[in-house]
Every structure is written in C-alpha cells, then in structure tokens.
Amino acid sequence: MLDLRFIRENPDLVRQAIQWKREKADVDRLLELDGERRALVAEAERLKHERNVVSEEIARKKKQGLDPQGDILRMREVADRIKSLDARLQEIEAQMQEILTWIPNIPHPSVPIGKDERDNVEVRRWGEIPEMDFEPKPHWELAEKLGLVDFARASKISGSFFVSFRGMGARLERALINFMIDLHVRKHGYTEIWPPALVRRETMFGTGQLPKLEEDMYRVEQDDLFLIPTAEVPVTNLHRDEILDGADLPLKYVAYTPCFRREAGSYGRETRGLVRIHQFDKVELVKFVEPSTSYDELESLVRDAEEVLQLLRLPYRVVKLCTGELSFAAAMCYDLEVWAPGVKKYLEVSSCSNFEDFQARRANIRYRPRDGGKAQFVHTLNGSGLALPRTVIAILENYQTDEGSVVVPEVLRDYVGVDVLR
C-alpha cells in the first residue's frame, strides 16, 4: 500500500507504475474522493468539537442542579448531523480503500522499463553448463525410471499437477530442505521459523496477495482460511501490528513450508513433470530492515540464495526483472534461474524482492529508530532460498549419466546417504 500523501504529491508517477504493472486503479477518482473527504472531515470535526464542549456543559449543569434539557435537545440534532456525516465519510473511505488496495508498489528507478521477460536484464552468470556426450534426458524420465517420483498415483489421489516423491526421491527432497536451512542458519545468520500453513484473510492482505490473487489460492471456506502460496506470507506477518526495536534490525528469518498454488489459467506448455505443481516445498528467506539499508540487504539476500546453487554446483544466471514482470508489491526483484539441460531452459528457482515499505504499511510493521523518535515503517524483503522442485529438476538433469543414474552433489551426500541414485 502506498501512502496517500505520496499519491497526492506524485500522481503521475503512481499512474505510470499502474501502467507499467498493467494494473487497474483509478487515481483521479481516488484524489477526487480524497478532496471530498477532507471537506467532510472538517465539518464533522467542527460539530464534534461543539458536542464535546456542550456535553461537558451538560455534566456541569447537572452537578449544579440546573436543567440541561435544552442543551440535550440541541445536541440530539448535532448528534444526528454527525452520524450522517460519519456515515458518508465511511462510504468515501471504503471507496478510497478499495482503490488504494489495488495500487501497486512503485518500481525502483533502476528497474528496466519493459513489458515481459524479454526486457529483463541478465546481471551475471555462474557455473559451467555441463558437456554431455549423450542426449540429456528430461527429469521426468530420469525420476520415473529411478523410482523417485510417482506422478500417476499422485494424480489418482489428488488430481493432475500433484506429485508424490518416493524412496530416494523423498529422501532427496528432505535432504535439500535440511541442507538449505542449515546453510542459512549456520553460515548466513538467519533464524529458523516453522510457521502455520493456513492463514487468515488479513494475513494474505498484509503481504499483498489479497485482494489481487484470490483466484490463485486455495481457500478453506468453512473457516475462511487460506493455504499459503509461500512462507513469505506467514513469516512477514509474524510482526504485523508491531513496533520493532531498531537495535534488533535487521531481522533475518528462514522458513521451510509447503506452498500451495492453484495456478488457475496457467496450464499449458512447460508444465510437464515437476516444473509447475500445486503443492511444492520451498525454503524462504525473509528480512525486516531499516529503510536506508534495504537495497544492500537485497544484494546480500540474493547472494545468500545464490550460494545454495553454487554449493550444489548448478549453473545459473541472475536476472533483474523489468517493470512489467515485477510483482504487485515489489519495488525491485532479482530472479535466479538454474540451467536444466534436459528441458533445455533456465528455470526460475528464486525471486528475491525488496518491497520497501509497501508490505510494512499494509501490515503495519514499524520500528523505533535507535535514537528514539517516531516509529517508522520497516522495509521488508524476501527471496526463495530455494524452491525445491526445480532445484530437484536441475540436480537430476545436470548430474545425470549416460546410463540414466544421477550423481548426488557432494554437499548433499551426508544428507542423502548415498553418492549415486541408481
């Protein structure tokens, strides 16, 4: 959510951001309502002042044994006026709120302007694409043959685009989760969190998933709870409606959770195997930081996520998203894309974003600066570190041998228990 005052002072920039992100929000209508609201507030406040003064007068008269009946009758009318003004104000504010919640965050000035992934900017590459003297197989063939994944039975019990890991496949999944969390906790100084996977509506609103993405999420109707699409949601909302101590910042959290996405309307190509599934595992990094440090913190967040790929020795590239690819709440975002030789493309395994104070304002997360002073909104950031299924894809496809076995990356061997999946 943007600050209303900021919108008032920078309407053109806000309109531009709406256009860049292909959102629909009527800024002119918002400003018009804002003007109307301010006039009504002035009138209502004048009447409330009168009511306060006379009410005290009534109390005084009663104490002195005088008859306040005339004042009471007069105030009855004032009270009616106030009530109707407040009702009108409430209506206007609800309309403003509705518009406001649909206004996206403003992209950082350094974000390349563009409309789709072709306009993203590659920042750097890491690692060598492995040379194979045989035709690399796609991961679903390898996984099926090695008995790591059971697509058919998962579909039977839950429908298409669900998977069931089995045997060493399940073991690999668990190994990756532990490896990633251990890295971020022990080496990068994150605190491990295990949050709920079902959250309230307000929680989804706090990080910006609602109202925009309601159709993309699973909802438990009976209790109006949502299955989280990412750990970002519960973990960022941990500090909702709090004032953090500036001396404690930055707060750095890492959380493993399953993630649930309906992926409504995104069926099509590139959805075979493990590329896009309704339930997947992810290790997520979340930071709460002082505003002046947030872009440095974004860089270190990206490096923390990259290190997972480097230790796994998987070739990847870092891409800076253009304005049209930025999510609703993000001001800047880097994607990490790992090379998958079987499907012959780069796959997104991490999105690392700085939301500046957009989420903090929505979720009311503030901090008290070290030198005292007023509480201010923190900046929030998050990034995958990493999403599991595509990391599994990359491991299977990059580490495959000509006989169809898969070598286990060295850093995972203690976690997996074997050197080769065969």
Place this chain on the structure above:
RNA sequence: GGAGGGCUAGCCUAAUCGGUAAGGCAGCGGUCUUGAAAACCGCGGGGCGAAAGCCCGUGGGGGUUCGAGUCCCUCGCCCUCCGCCA
C-alpha cells in the same frame, strides 16, 4: 463444541451511579558533569494545521446515549475449566 474470566500507549498499572483516560518504568531531548550516573525540566499513539489549536484513539467492527474504558451486540486473541481428539 460448551462455561467462565480477561484485552487500556513500547512495557506495567488506575479510573464510584456512564461525565470525556490518572500514574509508573523504559526511551529521547535539555540542565548539570571531564565523561557517565543520580537529580530536575520537557517530549513521549494517529490525523489536520505555519502556529495556536481541534478531532480521533482503552483488541477490531457496530449499537444505545447529549456524553461510553464503563451498558448492549458481534468478531478476534489470551487464560481457566468441561467435552472431544493424533
């Protein structure tokens, strides 16, 4: 699922039959000091305003009333007990 008790500012705690939120601690600024502590003074939730000042704010929302921390309804959360349960 049922019964009861609670929720006041960063934290802690008051407010008689309904009369317009009293204090304390922490924090920040100042006086004093070589520096610090102590002591004393001030600030100390949000909005509008150049300021004076005004409005709002007792978990959220609504109602009754001239006037609500206080009465009523509703939702959330915490605690105690009963029931059920991996």
